[in-house]
Amino acid sequence: MYQDLHQLIRYTRINEIVGDVIRLRARDVALGDMAVVENTNGEQSLARVIGLQRDVASLQVFAGGKGLSTDATVQFLGRPLDVVYSPNILGRIFRGSGEPMDGGPDLSGDPHVKVAGPTVNPVKRVMPSKMIETRVPMIDLFNCLVESQKIPIFSIAGEPHSELLARIGFQADADVLVFGGLGLIFDDYHFFRTAFEEHGVFARTVMFVNQASDPLVERLLVPDMVLAVAEKFAVEENKRVLVLLTDMTAYADAMKEIGVAQERIPAVRGYMGDLYTQLAQRYEKACDFKGAGSVTILTVTTMPGDDVTHPVPDNTGYITEGQFYLHGGVIDPFGSLSRLKQHVIGKSTREDHSQIMNTMIRFYSEATEAQRKQAMAFELSPFDHKLLKFGNLFRKRFMDIRVSMGVIEALDLCWQTLAECFETQELLMKQNLVDKYFPQQPSQTGKDL
Structure with a gap:
């Protein structure tokens, strides 16, 4: 199974077996070195040095320590795992x-x-x-x-x-x-x-x-x-x-x-x-x-x-x-x-990325507050109703991990979602970006939410 083992020193006595870890006295061994453990029945397994204490090496046996004899032989390969x-x-x-x-x-x-x-x-x-x-x-x-x-x-x-x-x-x-x-x-x-x-x-x-x-x-x-x-x-x-x-x-x-x-x-x-x-x-x-x-x-x-x-x-x-x-x-x-x-935002992506990111998270945070007010039966303002609609659209369109879309498509959908829920003066965004990207005739796909 493993070649060139005849050139290596054979250790024929294992001092201790604890679970999948064996310990034996060995010299010229480095942490992480690989070894071949051959049981008395001829079965072989790889092992790796995981600890050294003076001349005692601890090895983790890949195949486990079950059925392993203290009379098994251990041969170190003199190299780490590759x-x-x-x-x-x-x-x-x-x-x-x-x-x-x-x-x-x-x-x-x-x-x-x-x-x-x-x-x-x-x-x-x-x-x-x-x-x-x-x-x-x-x-x-x-x-x-x-x-x-x-x-x-x-x-x-x-x-x-x-x-x-x-x-x-x-x-x-x-x-x-x-x-x-x-x-x-x-x-x-x-x-x-x-x-x-x-x-x-x-x-x-x-x-x-x-x-x-x-x-x-x-x-x-x-x-x-x-x-x-x-x-x-x-x-x-x-x-x-x-x-x-x-x-x-x-x-x-x-x-x-x-x-x-x-x-x-x-x-x-x-x-x-x-x-x-x-x-x-x-x-x-x-x-x-x-x-x-x-x-x-x-x-x-x-x-x-x-x-x-x-x-x-x-x-x-x-x-x-x-x-x-x-x-x-x-x-x-x-x-x-x-x-x-x-x-990368605004550098590898479109110029409106930073503003969209901040605005969407701000409105979603406010939407979660509006949800709490609704759950506690507080009276909701017209703007709270807009926030609730936005929160529903945000979760459906963006938060579901099964949703798949490119960055540009996602940015456009953000503007579309904002347009379905808010007026331009409510966005508190840079006016030049609003003028450039805010849809003039927003879709009504979220009207039923």
């Missing part, structure tokens, strides 16, 4: 171990690239200035996704975050899509694969999938593999790469379980003290490379109990440049934020 990289990987699906899982041709002879390398030198980074159009109005209009940005979707169990992530994937203006699934149930894996195939983007997509039944250690390797491949496409092929990862909370939980197996002292809520560092090392791979392509990272981070102070979303918020907050089946305009949108 992953195949060539044009042949487009349209392919790989396990968390890096092995193909789609029944396609063997790629072991293709070039490989090391994973988990350092982040890019800041002098080689370009200031973000290009928008990635997703055709999701709540993103493109109000919290633009900017090329080389790192941003999560904050969600809870039961919210359609998988649908939103897949929709952004097959609608986004990107050259290559690299998907990483972390602890996915089979239904979710099948959903993403089917969505990419049906919408014609699978041929420019690479998928690395760790299912819930797969070894835990592979869950920790998927983000590194995804980012190593994405960086290669960006640097060597000059591609605009969009990375999709779901779910980073599952990734953090896997780190917690391994930390417990290593008998490390936890910090907050059982998570290890290096949670921030581990997350940052992955998110900081997002980059617009000078003279090359770019890597943009979009992830899903579920919040247990809808608690934004949970260690995973809390640490994530300090690393990333905002978040898309999925709440009630829609992207919440008040909880969402893109800190880089000012780099």
Whole structure:
């Protein structure tokens, strides 16, 4: 199964087996090195060094520790994990171990690239200035996704975050899509694969999938593999790469379980003290490379109990440049934020974008207040009724994540919606923009709402 093992030192005694972690005395071993563990029955599995304490090495066994004997042999390969990289990987699906899982041709002879390398030198980074159009109005209009940005979707169990992530994937203006699934149930894996195939983007997509039944250690390797491949496409092929990862909370939980197996002292809520560092090392791979392509990272981070102070979303918020907050089946305009949108609004987009964005959110905020007044049976003014009509139209036309339209089309629809609900003097917008874009004869499509 693994070649050239006769040239390596064989360790024939395992000191301890705790779950999927084994410990043994070894020399000349580095953190992250790969090894082959051969059980007494001849079965072999890859393992990875996850801890060193003096001359004792801790290894996470990919196939798990069940049935493993202390008399098994361990041979270190003297190198860290690598992953195949060539044009042949487009349209392919790989396990968390890096092995193909789609029944396609063997790629072991293709070039490989090391994973988990350092982040890019800041002098080689370009200031973000290009928008990635997703055709999701709540993103493109109000919290633009900017090329080389790192941003999560904050969600809870039961919210359609998988649908939103897949929709952004097959609608986004990107050259290559690299998907990483972390602890996915089979239904979710099948959903993403089917969505990419049906919408014609699978041929420019690479998928690395760790299912819930797969070894835990592979869950920790998927983000590194995804980012190593994405960086290669960006640097060597000059591609605009969009990375999709779901779910980073599952990734953090896997780190917690391994930390417990290593008998490390936890910090907050059982998570290890290096949670921030581990997350940052992955998110900081997002980059617009000078003279090359770019890597943009979009992830899903579920919040247990809808608690934004949970260690995973809390640490994530300090690393990333905002978040898309999925709440009630829609992207919440008040909880969402893109800190880089000012780099593209009105520059990569139309001149009225900034004014439209601010006006629409202002009126929607007032509409939610009018709804509260209505719910509490307060008397409503004529302007309150206008706000209620606007709120209904806003939710229907823009907030539904199934709505798909380009930026220009969405801006025009914003003006149309304003014209159906308000008079020009009520807009409080720049007059030159009102004169240029406000419809002279507004449609009555929202009259029945």
